[in-house]
Amino acid sequence: MSHFADRRSRSLWMEVAVAPNAAPLQGDKECDVVVVGSGIAGISTAYELAIQGSRVMVIDRGDIAGGITARTTAHLGSPCDDLISAMIGLRGEVLSRLFHESQAAAINRIEAVQNKESIDCDFRRLDGYLFQALNTDSKIIEDELDAARKVGAPVHRLVGVPFSHCEQQHVLRYPRQGTFHPLKYLKGLAAIIEAKGGTFHAGTVVESIEERDDGKVVVSTGGGKVVARAAVVATNSPIVDRFALHTKMAPYRTYAMALSIRKGALPDALYWDTLDPYHYVRLQPGEDRTDYLIVGGEDHKSGEADDAEMRFQALEAWTRNLIPAAQEVTHRWSGQVLETIDYAGFIGKNPGSNNIYVHTGDSGQGMTHGVAGAMINAALILGRDAKWTEVYAPSRKTPAALGNFLKENVTPVKSFAEYLAPGELNSVSDLKTGHGAVIRQGLNKIAAYRDSSGKLYTRSAACTHIGCHLHWNSFETCWDCPCHGSHFAFDGTALNAPATSPLAEVDIEDQP
Ligand SMILES: Cc1cc2nc3c(=O)[nH]c(=O)nc-3n(C[C@H](O)[C@H](O)[C@H](O)COP(=O)(O)OP(=O)(O)OC[C@H]3O[C@@H](n4cnc5c(N)ncnc54)[C@H](O)[C@@H]3O)c2cc1C
Ligand code: FES
Structure with a gap:
C-alpha cells in the first residue's frame, strides 16, 4: 500500500528510479x-x-x-540563500568566506564527477540572478553587493532581469552557478x-x-x-x-510547481528574488519544443498552515505576472527544508x-x-x-x-500547549472521506483520517520523536510535526526523520 493517499504531489524528478533493485536488509x-x-x-x-x-x-x-x-528544485548556488550579509552579521567575514568557498566547491565537484563518470544528468553552468522583488526598495541588493565582495564571491551589478515588470529592478549576477537533474x-x-x-x-x-x-x-x-x-x-x-x-534548527515547508514553456522563451539561468520567503525560478529541458519552468516559494513553518491550494494559486499568479510565457501547470509538489539558526x-x-x-x-x-x-x-x-x-x-x-534560537524554540512550547485546546472536530463521525483532523478523546489527542472508501485510521496525535502535537497536511495527506520535521503517513507510518517509529494506534468507536 502506498503511504500517500493520492498522487497530487509529484515532482519532475520522481520518474527516475535510483538503485531500483535495492532490497530490504536481511540478516547481520x-x-x-x-x-x-x-x-x-x-x-x-x-x-x-x-x-x-x-x-x-x-x-x-x-x-x-x-x-x-x-x-x-536543484538550483546549484554558491551565495548563502539566507543572504550573505545576514550570514556575515552572525558569523563574521572569515567563516562566511569559507562557507561561500565550500558551496562553490560543491558545484565544481558535481561538474567534475558527472564529467569523469559520464553521468547524463542535464548539468549546466549558468548565471544566477538575485533580483529586487517588485514593490520593495533596493537596499538588500546594495547590502548583498557589499557582502558578496567581502566573501570573495564573483558578482556583477545590473539593472533588469528578463521578466515582465522587472526591467528597472536592481539585480546581482553571480556567474558560474549550476543546475542539473538530481x-x-x-x-x-x-x-x-x-x-x-x-x-x-x-x-x-x-x-x-x-x-x-x-x-x-x-x-x-x-x-x-x-x-x-x-x-x-x-x-x-x-x-x-x-x-x-x-534546538538549533527548524523545519519549513516550501512549495514548487512546473509549467511548460516554449524553448528559448526565457534565458537558461537561476533567478531568485529578495523577498523572505523568496521566489526561486529555473528551467529544465523538456522534449521537442517545450521546456519546464520550475518555480518555488510560499514557505511557512512546517505544520503551521494547511492551505497549499492558496499557496499554489499565489505562486502561479506571481509566475504569470512576471513570466507570461508560462503555459500549463504540469507538476505541483512540496517538501521541507531545515533552517539552522546561523x-x-x-x-x-x-x-x-x-x-x-x-x-x-x-x-x-x-x-x-x-x-x-x-x-x-x-x-x-x-x-x-x-x-x-x-x-x-x-x-x-x-x-x-540567540534571537533566531529563541524565535524557533517557541514552537515546541506552543505545540505542547495545544494538548490543552479542544479538538478540530467533536467526533470521528464528523470526519468526511478524504479528510484528516485532530479529535480530543479524554486527555488525549487523536490524529484521525478517513480514506476515500470511508475507512477510518486513528492514531495518537503525539509525534514519536519527543511528543509535539501533529497537524494535518491535506495536500500531502500526511501529519506534519512543527517541532523538528517529522512527517507521518495517514496510517501513522513515519515518513521523515527524526521520528523512527510509527504513531501509536488508538481504538475509537466509529459511527459514520
Ligand atoms: C521544494 C524544495 C526546493 C528545494 N530547492 C533547492 C534548490 O534549488 N537547491 C538546493 O540546493 N536545495 C534545495 N532544496 C533543499 C534540498 O532539496 C534538501 O536540503 C536536500 O535534498 C536534502 O537532502 P538529504 O540527503 O539531506 O535528505 P533526504 O533526501 O531527505 O534523504 C534522507 C533520507 O533518509 C531516510 N531516512 C530517514 N530516517 C531514516 C531511518 N530511520 N532509517 C533509514 N532511512 C531513514 C529518508 O527516507 C530519506 O530518503 C529544496 C527543497 C525543497 C523541498
Ligand atoms: S517532536 Fe521532534 S519532530 Fe516531532
Missing part, C-alpha cells in the same frame, strides 16, 4: 562505513568513500533517493557505488545507532544489524540526537560520538550542502585533511544567533 552484516539515508547527502558521501576503497552500505527506510531530494545524477552515482562493491538497502528503517566499547558502530534495523567502523547519519533531520542539534548546516562528528558523523540543516541549499558535506565527512572518516570543518561543526555555538 559488516562493512567499513554504513550510511543511513540515501538523499544527495548520503549517496554523495557513499560515493566519496567508495572511490577511496571503502566498503559502504547505504540504508534507507523508503525508496533510494525518495526523500526530500526527490522534491528539490535523480539522474544520483542514479549515476549509485551505479558506480554498486560497481565498487557498495550495497543499497531500501525499505529498511534504522531504529538505533550505537557505539560499542571497541569503537565499532552498530546500526540496528528490523531486518538485522550492521557493524561498521563508522556511520554517517544523513537522514535529513538526524535520528541520533534528541535535543542538541534540533544559516550553515551541521556536518561532521556527532557531538559526543567518536565514529558517528552527521549531516543536517542544509536550508534551501541542500544540493550543494549535500556534496560539500560528503567531502567533509568522507575526509574525516578517512583521516584526511578536511576543509571547512569550522564552518559546519555540529558542536559550534553562535551567540549572535
Whole structure:
C-alpha cells in the first residue's frame, strides 16, 4: 500500500528510479562505513568513500533517493540563500568566506564527477540572478553587493532581469552557478557505488545507532544489524540526537510547481528574488519544443498552515505576472527544508560520538550542502585533511544567533500547549472521506483520517520523536510535526526523520 493517499504531489524528478533493485536488509552484516539515508547527502558521501576503497552500505527506510531530494528544485548556488550579509552579521567575514568557498566547491565537484563518470544528468553552468522583488526598495541588493565582495564571491551589478515588470529592478549576477537533474545524477552515482562493491538497502528503517566499547558502530534495523567502523547519519533531520542539534534548527515547508514553456522563451539561468520567503525560478529541458519552468516559494513553518491550494494559486499568479510565457501547470509538489539558526548546516562528528558523523540543516541549499558535506565527512572518516570543518561543526555555538534560537524554540512550547485546546472536530463521525483532523478523546489527542472508501485510521496525535502535537497536511495527506520535521503517513507510518517509529494506534468507536 502506498503511504500517500493520492498522487497530487509529484515532482519532475520522481520518474527516475535510483538503485531500483535495492532490497530490504536481511540478516547481520559488516562493512567499513554504513550510511543511513540515501538523499544527495548520503549517496554523495557513499560515493566519496567508495572511490577511496571503502566498503559502504547505504540504508534507507523508503525508496533510494525518495526523500526530500526527490522534491528539490536543484538550483546549484554558491551565495548563502539566507543572504550573505545576514550570514556575515552572525558569523563574521572569515567563516562566511569559507562557507561561500565550500558551496562553490560543491558545484565544481558535481561538474567534475558527472564529467569523469559520464553521468547524463542535464548539468549546466549558468548565471544566477538575485533580483529586487517588485514593490520593495533596493537596499538588500546594495547590502548583498557589499557582502558578496567581502566573501570573495564573483558578482556583477545590473539593472533588469528578463521578466515582465522587472526591467528597472536592481539585480546581482553571480556567474558560474549550476543546475542539473538530481535523480539522474544520483542514479549515476549509485551505479558506480554498486560497481565498487557498495550495497543499497531500501525499505529498511534504522531504529538505533550505537557505539560499542571497541569503537565499532552498530546500526540496528528490523531486518538485522550492521557493524561498521563508522556511520554517517544523513537522514535529513538526524535520528541520533534528541535535543542538541534540533534546538538549533527548524523545519519549513516550501512549495514548487512546473509549467511548460516554449524553448528559448526565457534565458537558461537561476533567478531568485529578495523577498523572505523568496521566489526561486529555473528551467529544465523538456522534449521537442517545450521546456519546464520550475518555480518555488510560499514557505511557512512546517505544520503551521494547511492551505497549499492558496499557496499554489499565489505562486502561479506571481509566475504569470512576471513570466507570461508560462503555459500549463504540469507538476505541483512540496517538501521541507531545515533552517539552522546561523544559516550553515551541521556536518561532521556527532557531538559526543567518536565514529558517528552527521549531516543536517542544509536550508534551501541542500544540493550543494549535500556534496560539500560528503567531502567533509568522507575526509574525516578517512583521516584526511578536511576543509571547512569550522564552518559546519555540529558542536559550534553562535551567540549572535540567540534571537533566531529563541524565535524557533517557541514552537515546541506552543505545540505542547495545544494538548490543552479542544479538538478540530467533536467526533470521528464528523470526519468526511478524504479528510484528516485532530479529535480530543479524554486527555488525549487523536490524529484521525478517513480514506476515500470511508475507512477510518486513528492514531495518537503525539509525534514519536519527543511528543509535539501533529497537524494535518491535506495536500500531502500526511501529519506534519512543527517541532523538528517529522512527517507521518495517514496510517501513522513515519515518513521523515527524526521520528523512527510509527504513531501509536488508538481504538475509537466509529459511527459514520
Ligand atoms: C521544494 C524544495 C526546493 C528545494 N530547492 C533547492 C534548490 O534549488 N537547491 C538546493 O540546493 N536545495 C534545495 N532544496 C533543499 C534540498 O532539496 C534538501 O536540503 C536536500 O535534498 C536534502 O537532502 P538529504 O540527503 O539531506 O535528505 P533526504 O533526501 O531527505 O534523504 C534522507 C533520507 O533518509 C531516510 N531516512 C530517514 N530516517 C531514516 C531511518 N530511520 N532509517 C533509514 N532511512 C531513514 C529518508 O527516507 C530519506 O530518503 C529544496 C527543497 C525543497 C523541498
Ligand atoms: S519532530 Fe521532534 S517532536 Fe516531532
